[in-house]
Amino acid sequence: MTDWSRLSHAYGSAEDIPALLARVAAGPEPELWNDLWSALCHQGSVYPASFAALPRLAHMAGDEDRVRAVNALNLAGAIMAGAGQPHGAGDVRTRYAPEIASLLASVNRHLRTATDRTEYIDLLESMLGFEGIAGWSEELAWGLGNEEYEIPCPGCETDLFVVVGERGFFCTAEDYALSDDSVEARPLRPTRPADLEGLGRRLHDIALADGHHDVAHALTFVFGSATCPDCETDFSVADRITSPL
Secondary structure: OOOHHHOEEOOEEOOOHHHHHHHHHHOOOHHHHHHHHHHHOEOOEOOHHHHHOHHHHHHHHOOOOHHHHHHHHHHHHHHHHOOOOOOOOOOHHHHOHHHHHHHHHHHHHHHHHOOOHHHHHHHHHHHHHHHOOOOHHHHHHHHHHHOEEEEEOOOOOOEEEEEEEOOEEEEEOOOHHHOOOOOOEEEOEOOOHHHOOHHHHHHHHHHHHOOOHHHHHHHHHHOOEEEOOOOOOEEEHHHHHHOOO
């Protein structure tokens, strides 16, 4: 039995978490999920109570209510993405191995049936969190969902926008979203699907198999290369996305 009063979350004692988990499991109110996220994964930070919630989240991830299951998977995935942080919960991957295995099975099941692009990308990122793939388990969905990554140039350290979506596939140092005129940009260079390797190849193949061809196409640019429009330095987009700042 978990003694929640001895655990902490973003706002102090975690003794309120069991009641909040029970309310989330019983009803669809989005604000309850917001409260749970805020306490257990506040701006990406995790706490001892975050991991103690994994058994309950794993149970909800098997719920017949898809909305509840997906919410549970996304929160649990974000928690596991922070497993390498100093959180005071010990070796969580060993301690919660059965729950993580259950969550991974659930996320793979829901990936196969996701029709909404945003939901699909979030679940893909959660899968990486359960698998312990550092960097991408925190960065994949934000960039693909917003159709841009913000990264520093490895040459001149200029802040760059790497755009991957409806606005095109390019790299610019200018605020293209607020500009009515053309901006100085360089086109991204995608990697041919046949030439993708490692994680890029795997994610691309999964997206294709699941029928998300637009996501697969975007991934060829995410795992492609770019040129800084300021200093003309060429660089790997994926390396810069996951590079520590």
